[in-house]
Amino acid sequence: RAKQAGRNQYQFFTQEMHAQIAHKMELEHALRFALSQNQLNLVFQPQIEVKTGRIMGAEALLRWQHPQLGQISPQTFIPIAEETGLINTIGNWTLHQAISQCRQWLDSGHQEVQVAVNLSAVQFNNPTLVSTIETILAEYHLPAQYLELEITESVAMINIELTIKQLESLAALGIRLSLDDFGTGYSSLNYLKKFPIDTLKIDQGFVFDMLEDEDDAAIVDAVITLARSLGLNTLAEGVETQAHADALQIKGCDFMQGYYFSKPIEAAAFTVLLDQSEIN
Numbered sequence: 070r071a072k073q074a075g076r077n078q079y080q081f082f083t084q085e086m087h088a089q090i091a092h093k094m095e096l097e098h099a100l101r102f103a104l105s106q107n108q109l110n111l112v113f114q115p116q117i118e119v120k121t122g123r124i125m126g127a128e129a130l131l132r133w134q135h136p137q138l139g140q141i142s143p144q145t146f147i148p149i150a151e152e153t154g155l156i157n158t159i160g161n162w163t164l165h166q167a168i169s170q171c172r173q174w175l176d177s178g179h180q181e182v183q184v185a186v187n188l189s190a191v192q193f194n195n196p197t198l199v200s201t202i203e204t205i206l207a208e209y210h211l212p213a214q215y216l217e218l219e220i221t222e223s224v225a226m227i228n229i230e231l232t233i234k235q236l237e238s239l240a241a242l243g244i245r246l247s248l249d250d251f252g253t254g255y256s257s258l259n260y261l262k263k264f265p266i267d268t269l270k271i272d273q274g275f276v277f278d279m280l281e282d283e284d285d286a287a288i289v290d291a292v293i294t295l296a297r298s299l300g301l302n303t304l305a306e307g308v309e310t311q312a313h314a315d316a317l318q319i320k321g322c323d324f325m326q327g328y329y330f331s332k333p334i335e336a337a338a339f340t341v342l343l344d345q346s347e348i349n
């Protein structure tokens with residue numbers, strides 16, 4: 070009986086795995102189609118300078134609007150894009166969109182707005198990354214300091230030597246660099262010192278619970294202190310309430326981003342926010 074049950078369990082497991090693989094293949098097919106049908110778009114979430122309260126830039130975030138399945142989260146489709154190699158096409162598309170959008174903001178008189186683009190592991194480890202980015206910046210005549218690239222702490226730690234090499238080449242172009250979801254991976258402080266980065270993005274998990282959970286508050290404090298001693302900026306993600314914003318200001322955080330200020334929004338809506346931010 071036990072054997073029988075085991076076998077059934079096994080069968081159930083493989084069926085579930087089969088369904089998962091089928092679902093993945095379906096998504097992969099749909100993702101290829103989405104690319105050709107322009108179902109992907111970028112939304113922009115403002116990043117606020119604490120000192121002045123102004124919008125200093127935007128993080129560009131990918132959206133996939135599937136005609137039947139609705140919105141599919143980047144957390145679902147980026148891993149599929151990575152496994153299938155589609156990430157290179159998607160990543161280049163994203164860089165073109167974000168950089169051309171930033172160029173448009175500058176052309177319409179917004180002088181200080183920069184754009185941040187997320188890079189996945191496959192993109193970051195691609196040997197052609199630096200030349201690709203250089204080419205796109207040149208195509209839109211965008212000075213490199215308006216572009217920020219975000220890699221997660223975990224991606225940075227995959228191959229330290231390669232990370233240092235890539236970051237140094239990007240930094241040499243004048244691109245700004247940040248470590249995303251900081252605190253969730255395992256950075257060695259010794260390597261952190263060797264990365265030519267500008268900003269640590271404090272993971273939203275710590276920010277959400279910072280006011281109720283002493284441990285999370287202590288981590289936020291520690292990251293801010295660490296950043297300061299390394300000469301880096303901090304940006305807190307997931308700032309949802311005024312209480313979060315006030316506490317982070319007192320702690321000396323440099324930049325903030327989150328639903329309290331704005332959800333990620335379409336480029337046109339972001340332009341309206343920029344106009345308001347500069348009037349006030």
Ligand code: C2E
Nearest residue numbers: 130131143144147163187188189307308309326327328333
């Ligand atoms: P991330 O780069 O850490 O982006 C932050 C995520 O937190 C975004 O989710 C954003 O919408 C969400 N968020 C921002 N403020 C708040 C807040 O106050 N509260 C809450 N609950 N959430 C907030 P999103 O857009 O679903 O993106 C998820 C992840 O997908 C990103 O995490 C990033 O790792 C990845 N991703 C998104 N766009 C791209 C892209 O163009 N390329 C690559 N490679 N990855 C991307």
Ligand code: MG
Nearest residue numbers: 128187219249
């Ligand atoms: Mg990010």
Ligand code: MG
Nearest residue numbers: 249250270306
């Ligand atoms: Mg993040």
Ligand code: MG
Nearest residue numbers: 249250272273
């Ligand atoms: Mg994240």
